[in-house]
Amino acid sequence: MNVLKIATAGSVDDGKSTLIGRLLYDTKSLTEDKLEAIKKSSEQRGYDYLDFSLATDGLVAEREQGITIDVAHIYFSTPTKSYIIADTPGHVEYTRNMVTGASTSQVAIILIDARKGVIEQTYRHFFINNLLRVKNIIVAVNKMDLVDYSEEVFNNIKKDFEALNAKSTYGEQIVSYIPVSALKGDNIVDKTDAMSWYNGDTILGHLEELEAQDVYDAGKVRFPVQTVIRPKTDEFHDFRGYAGKITGGSLKVGDAVTVLPSLTQSKIKEIFFFDTSYEEAPAGSSVNITLEGDINVTRGDMLVKTDELPKIEKQVTATVCWMDSKNLVPGTKYIVQHNTNRVLSKIDSINSVIATDYTGEQENKNKLSLNEIGEVSIKLSKPIYFDSYNDNKSNGAFILIDAQTNTTAGAGFIN
Amino acid sequence: METLINEIKPQKTTNASLQGLGNALENEAIYIFREVVAQFEKPVLLFSGGKDSITLVRLAQKAFWPAKIPFPLMHIDTGHNFPETIAFRDKLVKELGVELIVRNVQDSIDQGKVVEETGKYASRNMLQTTTLLDAIEEFKFDACIGGARRDEEKARAKERIFSVRDDFGQWDEKNQRPELFDMLNGTIEIGQNVRVFPISNWTELDVWSYIQKEDIEIPSIYFAHKRNIFLRDGLIWSAEDDVVFRAEDEVVEERWVRFRTVGDMSCTAAVLSKADSIDKVVEEIRDSKISERGARIDDKRSEAAMEKRKQQGYF
Numbered sequence: 001m002n003v004l005k006i007a008t009a010g011s012v013d014d015g016k017s018t019l020i021g022r023l024l025y026d027t028k029s030l031t032e033d034k035l036e037a038i039k040k041s042s043e044q045r046g047y048d049y050l051d052f053s054l055a056t057d058g059l060v061a062e063r064e065q066g067i068t069i070d071v072a073h074i075y076f077s078t079p080t081k082s083y084i085i086a087d088t089p090g091h092v093e094y095t096r097n098m099v100t101g102a103s104t105s106q107v108a109i110i111l112i113d114a115r116k117g118v119i120e121q122t123y124r125h126f127f128i129n130n131l132l133r134v135k136n137i138i139v140a141v142n143k144m145d146l147v148d149y150s151e152e153v154f155n156n157i158k159k160d161f162e163a164l165n166a167k168s169t170y171g172e173q174i175v176s177y178i179p180v181s182a183l184k185g186d187n188i189v190d191k192t193d194a195m196s197w198y199n200g201d202t203i204l205g206h207l208e209e210l211e212a213q214d215v216y217d218a219g220k221v222r223f224p225v226q227t228v229i230r231p232k233t234d235e236f237h238d239f240r241g242y243a244g245k246i247t248g249g250s251l252k253v254g255d256a257v258t259v260l261p262s263l264t265q266s267k268i269k270e271i272f273f274f275d276t277s278y279e280e281a282p283a284g285s286s287v288n289i290t291l292e293g294d295i296n297v298t299r300g301d302m303l304v305k306t307d308e309l310p311k312i313e314k315q316v317t318a319t320v321c322w323m324d325s326k327n328l329v330p331g332t333k334y335i336v337q338h339n340t341n342r343v344l345s346k347i348d349s350i351n352s353v354i355a356t357d358y359t360g361e362q363e364n365k366n367k368l369s370l371n372e373i374g375e376v377s378i379k380l381s382k383p384i385y386f387d388s389y390n391d392n393k394s395n396g397a398f399i400l401i402d403a404q405t406n407t408t409a410g411a412g413f414i415n
Numbered sequence: 416m417e418t419l420i421n422e423i424k425p426q427k428t429t430n431a432s433l434q435g436l437g438n439a440l441e442n443e444a445i446y447i448f449r450e451v452v453a454q455f456e457k458p459v460l461l462f463s464g465g466k467d468s469i470t471l472v473r474l475a476q477k478a479f480w481p482a483k484i485p486f487p488l489m490h491i492d493t494g495h496n497f498p499e500t501i502a503f504r505d506k507l508v509k510e511l512g513v514e515l516i517v518r519n520v521q522d523s524i525d526q527g528k529v530v531e532e533t534g535k536y537a538s539r540n541m542l543q544t545t546t547l548l549d550a551i552e553e554f555k556f557d558a559c560i561g562g563a564r565r566d567e568e569k570a571r572a573k574e575r576i577f578s579v580r581d582d583f584g585q586w587d588e589k590n591q592r593p594e595l596f597d598m599l600n601g602t603i604e605i606g607q608n609v610r611v612f613p614i615s616n617w618t619e620l621d622v623w624s625y626i627q628k629e630d631i632e633i634p635s636i637y638f639a640h641k642r643n644i645f646l647r648d649g650l651i652w653s654a655e656d657d658v659v660f661r662a663e664d665e666v667v668e669e670r671w672v673r674f675r676t677v678g679d680m681s682c683t684a685a686v687l688s689k690a691d692s693i694d695k696v697v698e699e700i701r702d703s704k705i706s707e708r709g710a711r712i713d714d715k716r717s718e719a720a721m722e723k724r725k726q727q728g729y730f
Contacts, residue, residue: 002439003439003440003616031703031704031705031706032704032705033705033706034706070573070588070589070591071573072565072569072572072573073565073566073572073615073616074566074572075565075566075616075618077618077620082618082621084616096593097593099593099595100593100594100595103595103596104595104596104597226446226449226450226453227449227452227453229479229480229481229482230482231481231482231483232482233481233482233483235481236481236482239481241481243449243478243479244449245442245445245446245597272480273436273437273477274437274476274477274480275480275481278436281436282436284439284442285436285437285442286437286441286442286443286445286446286449286478287436288480299453323593335602337598337600339598340450340453393596394596394597397595397596397598398598399595399598399600401600401602406600406602406603406604407592407600408592408593408594408595408600411593411595
C-alpha cells in the first residue's frame with residue numbers, strides 16, 4: 001500500500017480541522033463511536049453543527065481555546081492509497097510546527113478563507129512550502145458558501161495567489177486551486193452542484209491522482225549508517241553488517257562504494273532485508289549491508305557510490321528555521337545532527353533574517369528568534385558529507401541540538 | 416562463511432515498489448528501532464502480549480537479524496490479564512531467546528504505593544503507571560519502546576516518535592521536541608527517559624494486514640470463541656467475577672466473541688464476532704463501523720482520559 005503524506009496550512013478559523021474532519025467523514029473513516037463523541041462534544045459546547053475539529057484537536061488546551069497548538073497526525077485510506085495528514089497550527093507563533101509538518105510531506109493543502117482572500121499568513125505558509133520544496137500544493141479556497149459560491153471571488157483569489165507563485169524560488173512546484181466548503185462538504189470528497197462553473201477535481205479526487213512517491217526518492221544514493229550489526233554467534237561469527245535506510249536511488253550487489261569520511265573504497269557484497277538477501281534494493285529500504293574486505297565503518301559514516309561523492313566540508317551556510325525560545329546568536333555552540341552523524345558546531349554568523357512574505361526584505365540583527373528564518377554560517381568541528389537541500393532533501397537538511405537542554409532548537413537547509 | 420549461505424533464503428529479484436523492500440511503514444519502524452539501539456544505553460520493549468507489541472517484536476527481529484533482539488522485553492502484569500496472553504508471552508520469549516522482565520501491580524499494591532480501585536468500574540489499568548515508573552527507575556531504562564499508535568486516540572495523535580518524559584515520567588504535551596524529516600533526537604538528561612513508538616504511523620488495519628501477511632502468531636482471544644459475558648453500557652464484559660465487578664442484576668450469558676484490543680480484563684470489552692481466522696478478522700476490521708478504542712472502557716471515563724493518564728506517565 002502506498003502512503004501519501006499531506007500537511008495542512010491555514011490561519012486560525014480558516015477551517016483546517018473542519019476540512020480534515022470532512023475528509024474523514026465523507027470517506028467513511030470516522031467510526032460511529034468517534035462520530036458519536038463529536039456529536040456529544042458539539043452539543044455540550046452549544047453548537048448547532050458538528051464541529052469536526054474536535055476529532056483532531058486532541059489536547060484539552062486546544063479544545064478550550066478552539067485552536068490547534070501542536071501537529072496532530074490523522075489517518076485515512078481509500079482502496080488505492082493510505083493517507084497521513086499532519087494537521088499543523090496556523091498561528092505565527094507555531095511556524096516551527098508548520099515546518100515540522102511540511103518536512104515529511106509530499107503535498108501541502110493551503111487553506112484560504114474566501115471572505116478574506118490571500119493574507120499575510122498565506123504568504124508565510126507558501127514560503128515555508130517553497131523553502132522545504134514540497135512538490136504539490138493545493139490551494140483550497142474555503143467557505144465558498146459564505147460568498148454565495150461566487151466564481152469571481154474564487155478567480156480573484158486565484159489571481160492573487162498566482163502573483164505570489166510568480167515569486168516562488170521553486171520552479172517545479174505544482175499548484176492547484178480548488179473552491180470548497182468544508183462545512184457543507186462541497187468539493188471535498190463529493191462534487192457539488194453549487195459551483196457548476198468549476199470543472200476541476202475535488203480535494204480527494206486530486207489527491208488520488210498524485211503519485212505516492214517517497215520524500216527521500218530524489219537525488220543520488222546516500223546510505224547513512226545507523227548501527228553495526230555483529231551477531232557474534234557461532235553461526236554468524238564473522239558477520240559484520242551495516243544497518244541503515246537507503247535514500248536517493250537504489251544500491252546493487254557489486255556497486256563500488258566509498259565510505260565517508262574515511263574515503264575507504266569497497267564493494268557491496270550482500271544486501272539483506274531481514275533474513276533474505278537481495279541483488280538490489282531501492283530507495284526507502286531499511287537494509288543491512290555487508291562490504292568486501294575488512295574495513296572500519298561506524299555509526300555516522302555514510303556509504304555512497306564512488307562516482308557520486310557529496311561535498312565534504314567543515315563549514316556550511318544554511319537557511320535555518322529557529323525553533324527555540326532562546327535566541328540563536330553568533331559564537332554559541334550547538335550539536336549538528338545530519339542524518340546519523342553528530343558534530344559539535346559553532347555559529348559563525350547570522351547573515352540575515354529573511355522576511356517570509358516575499359517582500360525580499362532582509363534584516364540583519366545578528367540573531368534569530370523563535371519562529372524566525374534566516375541565513376546562518378556554521379563552523380563544524382568535524383566534516384559532514386552533504387548535498388544542497390535543493391538537490392537532495394534527506395542529505396541537505398540537519399537539526400541543531402542545544403547541548404545544554406538537549407532540545408531540537410532549529411532546522412537547517414543547506415544552500 | 417558456508418553456514419551463512421546455507422541459512423539465507425534464495426535470492427529474490429528486486430521489488431519494483433517505489434517505497435523500498437518491505438513497505439513504507441515497515442521500513443520506517445525498522446529505522447526507528449535501529450535509532451533506539453544506536454542512541455540509548457538501556458532500551459526495553461514494553462510487551463503486553465497484545466497484537467501491537469507482538470508486531471513490534473517481529474519488527475525488532477527484522478531490524479537486527481542475524482543478531483538477536485538486543486534489549487529485554489518487560490511486562491507490567493496487572494494480575495488481571497487474560498491467561499491466554501500470559502501463556503503466549505512465555506512461549507514467544509522462549510522461542511526468541513530474549514530476556515523477559517515481569518513487574519507486578521500486585522506488588523505495588525502490597526507495598527502500599529497504590530490503592531486498588533473499588534466499585535462498578537474498578538480497574539487496575541491506572542495502577543500500572545506506578546509499577547512501570549518504578550521498574551524504569553529500578554533498571555535505569557532510558558528508552559521504553561511501546562506499540563501505541565497515533566490513530567488510536569486523539570491525544571495519542573499528538574505524540575512524537577521519540578517522546579521525552581521527565582524524571583517523574585510526565586509528558587509535557589505543550590512543549591514537545593519538533594521532529595523533522597526522519598531525524599530523531601534522543602538526547603536526554605540522566606533520570607529522564609524516552610518513550611519510543613515505532614508504529615506511530617500505523618493504523619489498526621495496517622497492523623492486522625501485517626500480521627496476516629507475515630503470518631505472525633497471536634493469542635487465541637483475538638479470534639472468535641465462546642465466552643461467558645454480561646452487558647453493561649452497551650459494551651460486552653467478560654464474566655470473570657474474581658476480577659471484573661458484576662452487579663447481581665447483570666446476567667451472564669454465553670456468546671461468540673473476540674477481542675479487538677487486549678488490555679487488563681477489567682478494562683477491555685469484547686465484540687460479538689464469528690471471525691475465527693486472520694483472514695476473517697482483517698475483513699471484519701475493514702468493514703467495522705466502531706473504532707478499536709470504542710471497546711476500551713478506560714477511555715470512556717472522560718473526553719481527556721488518555722491525555723490525563725499520559726501526563727502522569729501512563730503508556
